[in-house]
Amino acid sequence: MTERWKVWLITGLTAAVIAAAIYAPVLRRRMKRAARMQQQSEEQARRELTQPVPINPGDPRVKAKLFWLSDGDNSVVAPVIVELPLSQDAVLRSKQVLNTLLAGPVDAELRTLPPDAVLLAFYILPDGTAIADFSEALATSIPSGIASEQLAVDSMARTLEANVPQVKRLKILIHGQEVETLAGHVDLTGTFVVNTGAVSMATSPTAARAAD
Amino acid sequence: MLLDVRNIERSGFFPLLGSTFVLFAGAMIALATQTSSQTQQSSASPPTAAIQTNPSTPIGQPGVTGAPPTAAGRTQGGGLTIVVLDPAHGGTDLGARGGGGMRESEIVLDFAGEVRRALEQQGFQVVQTRQGNDNPSFDDRSAMANAQRSAVFVTLHISSTGLPGTVRVYVNSDLPAVTDTNGFIPWDRAQAPFLALSRKYADLVQGMLAQRFKGSPDAAQTGTVRQLRTTAAPAIAVEVSSVTVNDRSDLDHMAAGVGDAIARGTVAFKSSYVIPNMPGALP
Numbered sequence: 396m397t398e399r400w401k402v403w404l405i406t407g408l409t410a411a412v413i414a415a416a417i418y419a420p421v422l423r424r425r426m427k428r429a430a431r432m433q434q435q436s437e438e439q440a441r442r443e444l445t446q447p448v449p450i451n452p453g454d455p456r457v458k459a460k461l462f463w464l465s466d467g468d469n470s471v472v473a474p475v476i477v478e479l480p481l482s483q484d485a486v487l488r489s490k491q492v493l494n495t496l497l498a499g500p501v502d503a504e505l506r507t508l509p510p511d512a513v514l515l516a517f518y519i520l521p522d523g524t525a526i527a528d529f530s531e532a533l534a535t536s537i538p539s540g541i542a543s544e545q546l547a548v549d550s551m552a553r554t555l556e557a558n559v560p561q562v563k564r565l566k567i568l569i570h571g572q573e574v575e576t577l578a579g580h581v582d583l584t585g586t587f588v589v590n591t592g593a594v595s596m597a598t599s600p601t602a603a604r605a606a607d
Numbered sequence: 608m609l610l611d612v613r614n615i616e617r618s619g620f621f622p623l624l625g626s627t628f629v630l631f632a633g634a635m636i637a638l639a640t641q642t643s644s645q646t647q648q649s650s651a652s653p654p655t656a657a658i659q660t661n662p663s664t665p666i667g668q669p670g671v672t673g674a675p676p677t678a679a680g681r682t683q684g685g686g687l688t689i690v691v692l693d694p695a696h697g698g699t700d701l702g703a704r705g706g707g708g709m710r711e712s713e714i715v716l717d718f719a720g721e722v723r724r725a726l727e728q729q730g731f732q733v734v735q736t737r738q739g740n741d742n743p744s745f746d747d748r749s750a751m752a753n754a755q756r757s758a759v760f761v762t763l764h765i766s767s768t769g770l771p772g773t774v775r776v777y778v779n780s781d782l783p784a785v786t787d788t789n790g791f792i793p794w795d796r797a798q799a800p801f802l803a804l805s806r807k808y809a810d811l812v813q814g815m816l817a818q819r820f821k822g823s824p825d826a827a828q829t830g831t832v833r834q835l836r837t838t839a840a841p842a843i844a845v846e847v848s849s850v851t852v853n854d855r856s857d858l859d860h861m862a863a864g865v866g867d868a869i870a871r872g873t874v875a876f877k878s879s880y881v882i883p884n885m886p887g888a889l890p
Contacts, residue, residue, distance in 0.1 A: 542766050543768045548831070579702060
């Protein structure tokens with residue numbers, strides 16, 4: 396190989412390295428964006444498949460109280476008034492408010508439940524115990540910790556308490572199964588008192604553990 | 608004296624009795640307790656002396672051993688000698704994870720070392736539920752506390768949310784009242800008779816932590832913490848915020864303060880520590 400070819404080869408290689416160095420971060424950003432979009436569309440598809448209870452515009456619009464993190468103090472949940480067309484049926488109404496809770500507040504920082512969690516099933520037993528079955532994402536995507544897990548449960552219990560008086564207790568399942576804890580801390584083996592008026596032994600509306 | 612009744616059914620010892628009650632053993636203990644209660648009631652000596660002269664009394668293990676409820680028989684003050692310290696998670700359960708490979712399971716083990724030092728300096732005997740990177744079950748951890756007399760239980764956690772540099776203390780929410788007429792308390796509600804004591808202990812420790820870590824609440828919080836539910840002793844969960852700190856050293860710097868606050872809170876609690884020997888006799 397002549398000297399001239401060697402020079403051309405080295406120059407070409409150098410140019411390729413520089414181009415790659417410039418392009419690599421751009422490529423990484425695009426890949427991240429594409430992955431995010433794919434995840435969002437998967438989430439959306441899952442929601443559409445698993446949420447057969449769309450908001451019915453024919454239902455009367457009511458001012459629902461939904462509990463997300465308080466704007467001023469992130470260690471407690473606080474009510475946000477949202478006007479929604481809610482069904483008169485307790486099960487449908489519960490699904491509607493829980494799905495709205497899962498969709499999250501305007502400020503995503505104040506959400507209490509992971510965005511990819513899905514309410515798979517919901518029913519109410521004759522004694523007022525509600526069974527809410529969530530996808531595994533509720534347990535796997537929630538920030539681990541006593542505070543965050545308790546706030547997640549509190550937000551669900553208090554939202555149901557405010558909007559569905561028929562629900563007295565809440566039992567949370569993950570993918571149809573009873574699990575010991577939400578994400579290592581908060582106990583899911585029992586039920587959570589929702590309606591304090593109906594369950595006299597509870598002192599806390601959200602955190603009390605009712606009889607098994 | 609303590610009976611761990613969790614595996615009775617599986618072992619086939621009492622196949623007809625269910626997993627949470629041991630009638631035979633309970634009846635024997637109830638008989639012993641009844642005898643000692645009568646002795647205590649008729650004795651002019653202070654309760655401590657009465658209990659010391661009746662070693663068969665299941666002091667400090669009210670529910671698990673199954674003593675019948677009565678208003679008699681409480682020992683107050685000075686009985687607290689052991690702290691069962693529980694670094695949460697471990698093994699494959701990493702707990703909360705932060706940037707730079709921070710893992711709750713590792714950090715709490717370091718915190719436990721500091722807390723242990725502070726408690727031992729105050730004269731307490733410390734029993735740790737794990738020393739290394741293993742992961743005992745919730746029940747195994749509780750069993751270590753339930754096997755002790757005159758103990759309190761502290762489980763240590765690091766959160767993945769909350770204002771970094773703050774610390775929160777949790778006590779279990781109300782558990783349903785125990786209705787069994789024999790006075791047996793199911794294993795899974797072992798905390799129920801201790802809730803008032805746990806609340807008092809939690810508030811004292813939280814108060815000490817609030818003095819040291821600004822932004823921490825003044826009073827303890829309630830939560831449905833799984834680990835606390837099966838613990839038959841005053842039991843609290845201490846959660847430090849958080850693994851979201853930029854640098855692990857920010858958390859490491861808190862360890863000595865957390866240890867000191869827990870130790871001082873435990874000392875303060877010691878004077879009001881009540882050893883109940885009957886499930887129905889708790890404040």
